[in-house]
Amino acid sequence: MAGNRMDPWIDSYAARAQGLTASAIRALFAVASRPEVVSLAGGMPFVSALDSDRFAEIAARVVREQGAVALQYGSGQGDQTLREQILEISGLVGVRSHPDDVVVTAGSQMGLDLVTKIFCDPGDTVLVESPSYVGALGVFRSYQCNVVHVAMDSEGLDPQALREALVTARASDSPVKLIYTIPSFHNPAGLTQGFHRRQEILAIAQEFNVPILEDDPYGLLGFEGEPPQAIRSLDDQGVIYLGSFSKIIASGLRVGWVIAPHGVREKLVLAAEAATLCPSNFSQLTVSRYLAEQPWQQQIKVFQELYRERRDSLLQSMQALMPAGTTWTVPKGGFYSWVTLPHQLNATTMLPRAISSLVAYVPGTGFYADGQGTHNLRLSYCYPEPSRIEEGVRRLAGVIDAELDLVNTFGIKTSDEAPGNSRPQLNPNSDLF
Amino acid sequence: MAGNRMDPWIDSYAARAQGLTASAIRALFAVASRPEVVSLAGGMPFVSALDSDRFAEIAARVVREQGAVALQYGSGQGDQTLREQILEISGLVGVRSHPDDVVVTAGSQMGLDLVTKIFCDPGDTVLVESPSYVGALGVFRSYQCNVVHVAMDSEGLDPQALREALVTARASDSPVKLIYTIPSFHNPAGLTQGFHRRQEILAIAQEFNVPILEDDPYGLLGFEGEPPQAIRSLDDQGVIYLGSFSKIIASGLRVGWVIAPHGVREKLVLAAEAATLCPSNFSQLTVSRYLAEQPWQQQIKVFQELYRERRDSLLQSMQALMPAGTTWTVPKGGFYSWVTLPHQLNATTMLPRAISSLVAYVPGTGFYADGQGTHNLRLSYCYPEPSRIEEGVRRLAGVIDAELDLVNTFGIKTSDEAPGNSRPQLNPNSDLF
Numbered sequence: 122m123a124g125n126r127m128d129p130w131i132d133s134y135a136a137r138a139q140g141l142t143a144s145a146i147r148a149l150f151a152v153a154s155r156p157e158v159v160s161l162a163g164g165m166p167f168v169s170a171l172d173s174d175r176f177a178e179i180a181a182r183v184v185r186e187q188g189a190v191a192l193q194y195g196s197g198q199g200d201q202t203l204r205e206q207i208l209e210i211s212g213l214v215g216v217r218s219h220p221d222d223v224v225v226t227a228g229s230q231m232g233l234d235l236v237t238k239i240f241c242d243p244g245d246t247v248l249v250e251s252p253s254y255v256g257a258l259g260v261f262r263s264y265q266c267n268v269v270h271v272a273m274d275s276e277g278l279d280p281q282a283l284r285e286a287l288v289t290a291r292a293s294d295s296p297v298k299l300i301y302t303i304p305s306f307h308n309p310a311g312l313t314q315g316f317h318r319r320q321e322i323l324a325i326a327q328e329f330n331v332p333i334l335e336d337d338p339y340g341l342l343g344f345e346g347e348p349p350q351a352i353r354s355l356d357d358q359g360v361i362y363l364g365s366f367s368k369i370i371a372s373g374l375r376v377g378w379v380i381a382p383h384g385v386r387e388k389l390v391l392a393a394e395a396a397t398l399c400p401s402n403f404s405q406l407t408v409s410r411y412l413a414e415q416p417w418q419q420q421i422k423v424f425q426e427l428y429r430e431r432r433d434s435l436l437q438s439m440q441a442l443m444p445a446g447t448t449w450t451v452p453k454g455g456f457y458s459w460v461t462l463p464h465q466l467n468a469t470t471m472l473p474r475a476i477s478s479l480v481a482y483v484p485g486t487g488f489y490a491d492g493q494g495t496h497n498l499r500l501s502y503c504y505p506e507p508s509r510i511e512e513g514v515r516r517l518a519g520v521i522d523a524e525l526d527l528v529n530t531f532g533i534k535t536s537d538e539a540p541g542n543s544r545p546q547l548n549p550n551s552d553l554f
Numbered sequence: 555m556a557g558n559r560m561d562p563w564i565d566s567y568a569a570r571a572q573g574l575t576a577s578a579i580r581a582l583f584a585v586a587s588r589p590e591v592v593s594l595a596g597g598m599p600f601v602s603a604l605d606s607d608r609f610a611e612i613a614a615r616v617v618r619e620q621g622a623v624a625l626q627y628g629s630g631q632g633d634q635t636l637r638e639q640i641l642e643i644s645g646l647v648g649v650r651s652h653p654d655d656v657v658v659t660a661g662s663q664m665g666l667d668l669v670t671k672i673f674c675d676p677g678d679t680v681l682v683e684s685p686s687y688v689g690a691l692g693v694f695r696s697y698q699c700n701v702v703h704v705a706m707d708s709e710g711l712d713p714q715a716l717r718e719a720l721v722t723a724r725a726s727d728s729p730v731k732l733i734y735t736i737p738s739f740h741n742p743a744g745l746t747q748g749f750h751r752r753q754e755i756l757a758i759a760q761e762f763n764v765p766i767l768e769d770d771p772y773g774l775l776g777f778e779g780e781p782p783q784a785i786r787s788l789d790d791q792g793v794i795y796l797g798s799f800s801k802i803i804a805s806g807l808r809v810g811w812v813i814a815p816h817g818v819r820e821k822l823v824l825a826a827e828a829a830t831l832c833p834s835n836f837s838q839l840t841v842s843r844y845l846a847e848q849p850w851q852q853q854i855k856v857f858q859e860l861y862r863e864r865r866d867s868l869l870q871s872m873q874a875l876m877p878a879g880t881t882w883t884v885p886k887g888g889f890y891s892w893v894t895l896p897h898q899l900n901a902t903t904m905l906p907r908a909i910s911s912l913v914a915y916v917p918g919t920g921f922y923a924d925g926q927g928t929h930n931l932r933l934s935y936c937y938p939e940p941s942r943i944e945e946g947v948r949r950l951a952g953v954i955d956a957e958l959d960l961v962n963t964f965g966i967k968t969s970d971e972a973p974g975n976s977r978p979q980l981n982p983n984s985d986l987f
Contacts, residue, residue: 127817128815128816128817128818129791129792129815129817130673130765130815130817130818131817133673133729133731133765134672134673134821135671135672135673135674135675135678135731136675137671137672137675138671138672138673138821138825141672141821141824141825141828163627165626165627166626168621168622168625168626169621169622171621171625173617173618173621173625174618176617176621176625177613177614177615177616177617177618177621178614180610180613180614180617180836181610181611181613181614182610183610184606184609184610184613185606185607185610188601188602188604188606188609188610189601189602190806191806192601192604192606192609192804192805192806192807193598193599193601193804193805193806194596194598194800194805194806195806227660227808227830227834228830228831230828230829230830230831231829231830234828234829234830238568238570238571238696239567239568239570239571239574240563240566240567240568240571241568242568242569242570245568256827256828256831259824259827259828260828260829262828263671263825263828296566298566298568332563332566358562359562367627371625371626371836372625372626372627373623373624373625373626373627373628373834373835373836374625374834374836375660375830375831375832375833375834375836375837382561382562382563383561384560384561384562384563384564385561385563388567388571388574391574391692392571392574392696394689394692395574395663395667395689395692395693395695395696396663396664396667396829397660397661397663397664397667397808398661398663398689398808399808400808401660401806401807401808401834401837402806403613403804403806403807403808403836403837403840404808404834404836404837407836
């Protein structure tokens with residue numbers, strides 16, 4: 122058995138390697154791939170909505186016509202033309218910058234990793250939303266950061282709570298290095314900061330002189346009106362902006378970007394070169410030509426429509442089928458709704474029963490560094506067809522009903538939380554129903 | 555001026571960010587791209603030797619026939635089929651393993667970064683050859699390692715010097731976490747460890763219980779006989795092996811791999827997921843199909859012939875043209891020869907004059923963490939055509955001649971080293987002429 126083999130190097134690892142533990146999402150990927158399971162777990166974009174013949178033809182022309190570049194090492198900062206095109210895209214969320222201050226990365230996860238690497242010594246504090254993106258928590262853990270969750274309300278990150286966290290941290294000996302936020306169509310909370318909220322958060326960050334790390338993979342995938350303007354559109358020195366082609370073109374290309382103040386950008390390029398030498402020219406040039414030749418804004422509209430329809434299917438199914446007491450957020454874009462279970466049911470202990478009933482989700486605890494989230498779960502509507510989403514919700518509602526029956530009949534509660542910590546993570550409000 | 559802008563975050567960076575400084579190779583990329591310069595600097599493989607029409611056609615079919623996978627997120631460890639194919643390739647250098655113990659990375663540089671991340675706390679010691687790969691030194695610096703150079707002789711890493719370094723380190727309070735070596739066709743030294751030498755080095759590593767990090771990007775690019783068998787072929791628990799498609803297919807794909815003992819592999823996958831979520835399926839599936847459908851072993855033979863011819867051109871030109879007292883290594887594979895200048899001329903201060911004379915190289919100091927290498931330079935023969943290599947050597951020989959004239963006429967010496975540190979890094983031996 123692999124798990125039983127002795128590891129001869131167990132005493133040789135760095136202290137940070139202790140933070141490398143498997144995430145709930147990771148274990149779920151295997152489960153979610155079984156066709157009989159309706160997976161509302163993974164955040165995989167529906168790449169089949171791309172015209173793959175057209176994309177194939179573009180990739181082929183890149184190799185045929187620019188092979189000497191596409192197949193070769195390139196600049197550590199990324200392709201110049203692509204960096205200019207990235208600014209066109211970022212302009213849609215109000216970000217103005219210079220191509221010199223854009224760094225192309227192997228997906229925006231790499232941007233997250235590099236920014237953390239250059240800012241955070243072990244023990245430094247990072248403020249994150251409550252809940253926050255599981256992949257970001259993994260990065261912060263891998264650099265031994267002190268992660269502090271800050272409450273959200275219906276508009277996302279709560280300014281009052283943010284200020285309190287900064288005041289508390291100032292009294293400690295752990296400097297706050299980053300405020301990490303996903304202002305638009307939050308993963309996993311499904312919430313979006315309004316414009317005034319963004320101004321408030323920025324003002325507080327400026328007052329305490331802490332940079333904001335703005336993660337914006339979903340910003341162009343809103344379902345109504347214009348895309349929310351990035352916090353970065355309000356301040357080019359105080360905000361480090363992360364963008365990604367994973368959700369607006371294709372995640373399999375692994376192309377994302379960072380837009381950073383000049384001094385940060387210089388360090389980022391050097392860190393990126395140490396990490397991977399340079400991003401893939403093969404991927405970059407394919408993306409660049411796709412943007413140059415294809416109606417990419419129309420393609421984004423196709424994605425918006427597709428995900429809106431699936432979001433509607435999820436919400437309608439939940440409203441029709443979910444047991445009383447279950448609440449959830451109403452996303453206005455992106456991929457996710459955040460569900461709070463009734464009667465403090467435990468989403469982690471419920472998961473094996475859900476999978477037996479052929480539906481998968483991500484338990485809420487994965488989105489916390491501190492054990493919160495036991496009564497929560499994340500539902501993704503991005504990948505399954507609407508009818509499958511409805512079927513998944515039906516199965517999940519059945520599982521929750523069965524759990525509630527147990528509680529009502531025998532008084533057995535699957536929750537294992539202490540009574541003092543029983544408040545749901547998100548307050549009931551106009552975004553919850 | 556960009557350089558004059560104040561960095562508002564200058565006091566916010568992590569201690570490790572101090573180690574992020576621009577490498578000589580980086581500045582040279584810009585210079586080397588001017589067509590009038592003969593660049594013997596960069597280690598860019600000659601990707602134009604690939605059949606790009608055929609490669610284009612493969613990339614197109616991957617997207618057309620497997621688009622739902624190629625354009626999507628994948629496993630953090632890498633594509634299963636590709637991992638099996640990687641074992642076929644690694645088998646050519648004697649490495650036997652299981653696909654479970656292979657991790658696909660965005661180039662082998664990423665493998666280097668991740669292994670260092672999981673093993674090295676700040677201040678931990680890494681033993682490296684003298685000189686060593688500039689990109690590895692960048693990684694070790696970025697994790698605040700204590701880098702100790704160990705002498706080489708004509709067969710590469712010197713066992714006696716290795717033992718002495720381990721004994722010295724044992725008496726210090728900095729544990730040795732890794733012995734980093736490039737046993738075949740060393741970058742930049744151009745040397746290769748014989749089989750007995752590999753056995754000796756491994757025995758010493760085992761005796762001191764330190765893992766070997768074996769970097770083998772050039773192992774299949776030998777010019778005579780069978781490929782050298784990897785140190786990893788002798789011990790699957792004590793050696794972490796890094797491989798790469800950059801030099802045997804194409805560097806622009808950014809696909810490399812790590813083969814690691816089971817416990818290390820588990821941590822590597824988690825570190826890889828934190829760093830980039832997963833390698834690019836677009837690149838991986840293209841590589842995989844190329845390996846499945848194309849005569850890749852024949853293609854490697856094409857590369858071997860091509861580089862052998864260029865190596866011969868470099869050596870013949872140097873023998874014919876270099877001023878007396880100049881010495882160099884004779885590579886039996888790979889991309890590089892390591893040159894020692896006569897009269898302790900300084901390769902760094904000579905570089906601007908070389909570039910004025912339209913030839914570029916990498917000064918030796920880039921390959922040391924401790925300021926050694928002033929009288930050395932690295933010449934790459936991988937990219938220019940043979941006639942351009944000859945022209946480059948002619949120009950370089952002229953620059954060295956002019957420097958020697960200055961010394962002989964005026965007694966001016968460009969060397970700025972203290973007398974006590976004036977021994978060349980490589981002893982004259984049968985590999986030098």
